[in-house]
Amino acid sequence: DQQVKQNSPSLSVQEGRISILNCDYTNSMFDYFLWYKKYPAEGPTFLISISSIKDKNEDGRFTVFLNKSAKHLSLHIVPSQPGDSAVYFCAASADSSNTGKLIFGQGTTLQVKP
Amino acid sequence: GAGVSQSPRYKVAKRGQDVALRCDPISGHVSLFWYQQALGQGPEFLTYFQNEAQLDKSGLPSDRFFAERPEGSVSTLKIQRTQQEDSAVYLCASSLLDREETQYFGPGTRLLVL
Numbered sequence: 001d002q003q004v005k006q007n008s009p010s011l012s013v014q015e016g017r018i019s020i021l022n023c024d025y026t027n028s029m030f031d032y033f034l035w036y037k038k039y040p041a042e043g044p045t046f047l048i049s050i051s052s053i054k055d056k057n058e059d060g061r062f063t064v065f066l067n068k069s070a071k072h073l074s075l076h077i078v079p080s081q082p083g084d085s086a087v088y089f090c091a092a093s094a095d096s097s098n099t100g101k102l103i104f105g106q107g108t109t110l111q112v113k114p
Numbered sequence: 115g116a117g118v119s120q121s122p123r124y125k126v127a128k129r130g131q132d133v134a135l136r137c138d139p140i141s142g143h144v145s146l147f148w149y150q151q152a153l154g155q156g157p158e159f160l161t162y163f164q165n166e167a168q169l170d171k172s173g174l175p176s177d178r179f180f181a182e183r184p185e186g187s188v189s190t191l192k193i194q195r196t197q198q199e200d201s202a203v204y205l206c207a208s209s210l211l212d213r214e215e216t217q218y219f220g221p222g223t224r225l226l227v228l
Binding site: 042043091098 | 162170
């Protein structure tokens with residue numbers, strides 16, 4: 001069963017506008033959430049994370065929001081730039097795993113048009 | 115200041131052949147993870163090492179998959195008697211010990227089994 005879901009396979013936005021990528025999870029034991037970005041033929045690159053004790057974390061143009069009651073998180077990119085075009089993965093981990101292993105969603109391909 | 119490196123970058127194997135995939139983590143990183151990424155999917159956890167100890171191998175899909183990290187640095191993922199369903203990108207990631215430390219990914223090895 002898919003514990004982390006990204007229901008939108010793709011998203012297209014205009015340069016300068018906001019990009020909103022969404023992620024849902026089912027496992028209530030998840031307490032740490034991350035977003036990774038991936039370009040073709042490269043490994044995923046860490047973008048931003050959030051602990052379950054927070055509901056928002058901001059880093060420059062990137063903000064992650066966590067709604068624990070809805071088991072939902074989102075990544076906001078403002079303003080979007082053409083270089084942001086990539087596949088974005090949401091990931092989660094549970095303290096109970098004792099390893100830090102990440103459970104990933106299927107990914108959302110973001111295209112930012114100039 | 116090198117990142118995580120993996121070799122080979124591409125591997126074509128005939129069904130039934132054994133393959134070995136290498137990962138060189140970031141120097142000093144205690145934790146090492148292997149993930150498998152099928153086409154169009156997010157990475158899926160395979161196994162975890164803390165130094166030379168393999169603490170979690172719950173994600174290995176069958177006993178044909180074997181991983182080692184004998185000196186707590188370089189790791190090798192071996193797949194015996196490869197099958198077509200083993201075709202995927204194999205990603206290695208390393209991090210400092212703490213669970214919330216960023217996992218840094220290598221570029222992956224793309225395995226194609228014919």
